Amino acid sequence: MFDTIAVIGAGNGGKASAADLALQGKRVRLFELPEYAGNLEAVAQSRRLIATGAVAGEAELERATTDLEAAISGAELLLVCTQAPAHDRVARILAPLVRPEQVVVLSPGSTGGTLHFANVFRQMGVERLPILVELSTLPYGCRASGESVRVFVKVGRVKYGVLPGRETERIGPALEALYPGFVRSESVLEAGLNNGxxxxxxxxxxxxxxxxxxxxxxxxxxxxxxxxxxxxxxxxxxxxxxxxxxxxxxxxxxxxxxxxxxxxxxxxxxxxxxxxxxxxxxxxxxxxxxxxxxxxxxxxxxxxxxxxxxxxxxxxxxxxxxxxxxxxxxxxxxxxxNARSLDSLGLSGMTVEALKEYLQSGVLPPGA
Amino acid sequence: MFDTIAVIGAGNGGKASAADLALQGKRVRLFELPEYAGNLEAVAQSRRLIATGAVAGEAELERATTDLEAAISGAELLLVCTQAPAHDRVARILAPLVRPEQVVVLSPGSTGGTLHFANVFRQMGVERLPILVELSTLPYGCRASGESVRVFVKVGRVKYGVLPGRETERIGPALEALYPGFVRSESVLEAGLNNGxxxxxxxxxxxxxxxxxxxxxxxxxxxxxxxxxxxxxxxxxxxxxxxxxxxxxxxxxxxxxxxxxxxxxxxxxxxxxxxxxxxxxxxxxxxxxxxxxxxxxxxxxxxxxxxxxxxxxxxxxxxxxxxxxxxxxxxxxxxxxNARSLDSLGLSGMTVEALKEYLQSGVLPPGA
CATH class of the missing domain: 1.10.1040.10 (N-(1-d-carboxylethyl)-l-norvaline Dehydrogenase; domain 2)
Structure with missing residues (x-):
């Protein structure tokens, strides 16, 4: 199901993810924002990452680019590996490009990142939202430098939630095939609240x-x-x-x-x-x-x-x-x-029941 | 006006106060609670303190005792030199002994100590309260050990307040004669809020x-x-x-x-x-x-x-x-x-105006 993967963000987590998934035989594109292009410098020509530790091997990338469209075009999975303060920016540049059949995974979700992406996508007129997945934690303890990435820990247990929750059954098996440590949550909010x-x-x-x-x-x-x-x-x-x-x-x-x-x-x-x-x-x-x-x-x-x-x-x-x-x-x-609250996420004024229903259906109640 | 002074508490502040006042020619009794009698050990026999620094000289005490009645009987001024958590205990043992014509100075007052003393005295049936004085800070930076007390700083500015405030004019000059750095406040609350x-x-x-x-x-x-x-x-x-x-x-x-x-x-x-x-x-x-x-x-x-x-x-x-x-x-x-609040001080339910009137008169409004 997930053969072509765009990794968005080429810091520690992005490089560890790209190396791990490429070594699993996936076609991997590594994207970085133009202002952080330095993160791609060493890999732009070689399209290679050398991983050591819990993930080990020489990984070949399909692309290493600052062109978001080139990175995500045709990818089934978009793996967003940035810190939470960059989520807003990434959501805004993805909005015009993302396709409803793509799956966007926030790795990690930083407690509510998927809800923020959904809110930005709606505000920017995306009519059919992609499926959004929130991880409780980055699946790696790692440090990257140039072509090299050292993976100290491949995390043995990562809770993930899907928005809408009712899609979990459908896409869960493919996600769990990529990451054996993945454990299903009932919702993105449950997964987000497992971020320590x-x-x-x-x-x-x-x-x-x-x-x-x-x-x-x-x-x-x-x-x-x-x-x-x-x-x-x-x-x-x-x-x-x-x-x-x-x-x-x-x-x-x-x-x-x-x-x-x-x-x-x-x-x-x-x-x-x-x-x-x-x-x-x-x-x-x-x-x-x-x-x-x-x-x-x-x-x-x-x-x-x-x-x-x-x-x-x-x-x-x-x-x-x-x-x-x-x-x-x-x-x-x-x-x-007010960078993260029910209000900033466009979810204020809902009852607890309406919120939980939204997390399952992905459809906001009328008037919300 | 203040010729005989009982210093209550024989820690650093108590010994510095006792030495300073004795060297000013006052008759000084130094009291300590029986459980801290060790603080008096070195001075019980010699009745002597040796001060160095900003206060210097060999000071002779009239008494050094764990008998509170012997310490305060006939004293015009009671100087309470304990930490705030001991105020409640000191107020309770003073209540049966203190006389309305005595002046009780909390050195320091620890923001509201006088109000706590007044509340305890009332609760324990003291009909005419002594005048209570609150200092914003201990007037010395000091360390004591045995007979010796080193005074690093004699504090150049100490705000004091009197309860009732209307007595400030009457007793102020005698207090200021003991401590040239004393500066009048309008109330014990103003002085207490100058405790940093x-x-x-x-x-x-x-x-x-x-x-x-x-x-x-x-x-x-x-x-x-x-x-x-x-x-x-x-x-x-x-x-x-x-x-x-x-x-x-x-x-x-x-x-x-x-x-x-x-x-x-x-x-x-x-x-x-x-x-x-x-x-x-x-x-x-x-x-x-x-x-x-x-x-x-x-x-x-x-x-x-x-x-x-x-x-x-x-x-x-x-x-x-x-x-x-x-x-x-x-x-x-x-x-x-709830060790210090308007409620713990017996002052809840008052308006700001009633509180300020009480601070001047020392008389609680009816129903308070």
Whole structure:
């Protein structure tokens, strides 16, 4: 079903995905935005990626291009491998080109990315939306440089959701054939709420704010940054995330257990998981708070929790506190910016039942 | 007017106060709670304190005792030199003994300490309350050990308020004779809101939580702990404090300017003041979050800001966020504990006008 695949975004995740899928025998096109063309420099001529680690081999690409139409034309699957703040831009340039029979996978979905794509596509007049798929996490722990990509971890368990949910049966088997670790969710929202970043990154970042600004990469982000109190904050945020999932009628499990299943950690206690997990321990700190750990994980992820909490009647006091404090530290009023909420997604004013019906049907109720 | 003085609490502040006042020729009794009798051990026999620094000399005490009645009997002035969490205990043991003609000074008042003393005295049936005085800050930067007390700073500017405010004219001159740096406030609430600790300590503590738990005293609390983002958080909290003061009709000035006037700092920018101020720079970190920086400065100080903000219609989002986050980190629900609020002080349900009238008259309105 998915023989020709366009990978959109040629950063770490994009190159790991392109290499993995090409080594599985797929025809792979690797696209990058013109302003990041440097990411394609080494591969533009050779059309080759050299992968080592959990994915290994010399992978041949069909194309490496900054021409989006050339990248996606004839592709059955579009794999969007960008950070969440770039989703809006990618959705806008895809809107005039994407075909209803194509499947667009956000890898990762960053909690609600598919809902944002759907909203942008509708606003830009796309009449029949492509099927949208949201992954709970990037399926690789990886670093790329030039032609080389090192894959530390191929993630053992990735939740995915499909919009509309009723298409899951039809396209699920082909997706699961590409990624054996894929596990079905009932909806893109269930998959998105299995993204652990909003409960992990903001707590470690804010509760180490001075050291991050002063020491940067000299600090090990998790090994130095996760103390018992930080672990308690992560646990409390995770409690809010799980309460939202359960109130939506979805299963919920503690984030550290997910980390163990994914292969990032070996112990499922909050402190041990993040401070000692093999997938966390050698990770170095960013050197600024002008970073996606705030802009994406607070300004989108936790902000979305507070929006869902209001709809569901689930208290999210700690998510709210992080949004307020993150805004004070970054100087960006994340509530005013409103980058991810039911309102920003065009889904405000719906009942919980109408929202869940929309997630299954992909059809907005009249008046929404 | 104040010739015999009982100093209650024989920690750093109590010993500095006792030495300073004895060296001014006052008859000084030094009291400590029996469970902290160790603080009196070295001075019980010698009745002597040896002060060095901004206060210097060999000071003779009239008494050093764990007998409260012996300490305060015949004293015109009672100087309470304890941390805020001990105020409740001290008020309860003073209630049966204190005389209406005595003046009780809280040094420092920790934002609302006098209002708490008044509430406890009333609850315990004291018919005529003593005059209560609240200091914005301890008048000394000091460390005591045994007979010795080192006074780094004699604070150049200490705001004080009197309850009832109408007594300020009568007792002010005698207080100002003891402490030339004393500056009158209109009320104990104005003085209390000039206590800078709630805007400084919680921000530095929470935004360095992991490092405090992991490194303790190896970390310089301010030099290492105050980065640009931390300074922004302090500034934002200070904005909430000043908005409360102004809405009450009191003057307000930025906390770093107060630090310069007090002698703790030389620059009045938020970052420079705390990260480089001579009174801050050598200060080492506590090694636990089970500390008054949370229990007192969040659980009492910032919690009180949120309570005043609700009465006044002044938004205090960052104070609220710190209360929520501090509760998550410490495991103590500071809102449920309610250690300082208009409600805990017996002042809920009053209008702003009635509150200000009470602060002047010391007489609660009927029904309060």
């Amino acid at each position: 970043n909003p409960v992990i990154h903001p707590a470690v970042t804010l509760l180490n704010a001075a050291r991050i600004e002063k020491e940067g990469a000299a600090m090990y982000f998790y090994r130095d940054g996760v103390s018992p109190a930080v672990a308690r904050a992560i646990e409390a945020l995770d409690g809010e995330r799980m309460a939202i999932l359960r109130t939506l009628g979805y299963p919920a499990q503690p984030e550290p257990l997910t980390c163990v299943q994914q292969g990032y950690a070996t112990a499922s206690g909050y402190l041990e998981c993040y401070s000692q997990g093999p997938g966390f321990i050698d990770f170095r700190s960013p050197d600024t708070l002008d970073h996606r750990y705030l802009h994406e994980d607070i300004g989108m992820g936790l902000l979305f929790y507070t929006s869902l909490g209001r709809l569901l009647g689930v208290p999210t006091p700690l998510s709210d506190a992080f949004v307020t404090m993150g805004s004070a530290l970054s100087g960006i009023d994340y509530r005013a910016r | 600790n709630p805007v400084i300590h919680p921000a530095v503590t929470l935004l360095n939580a992991a490092r405090i738990e992991k490194e303790g005293a190896a970390m310089y609390f301010y030099r290492d702990g105050v980065s640009p983002a931390v300074a922004r958080a302090i500034e934002a909290l200070d904005g909430e404090r000043m908005a409360i003061l102004r809405t009450l009709g009191y003057p307000a000035q930025p906390e770093p300017l107060t630090c310069v006037q007090q002698g703790y700092a030389t620059a009045s920018g938020y970052l420079e003041c705390y990260s480089q101020g001579p009174g801050f720079i050598d200060f080492r970190s506590p090694d636990t979050l089970d500390h008054r920086y949370l229990h007192e400065d969040i659980g009492m100080g910032l919690l009180f800001y949120t309570s005043l903000g609700r009465l006044l219609g002044v938004p205090t989002p960052l104070s609220d966020a710190f209360v929520t986050m501090g509760s998550a980190l410490s495991g103590i629900d500071y809102r449920a504990r």
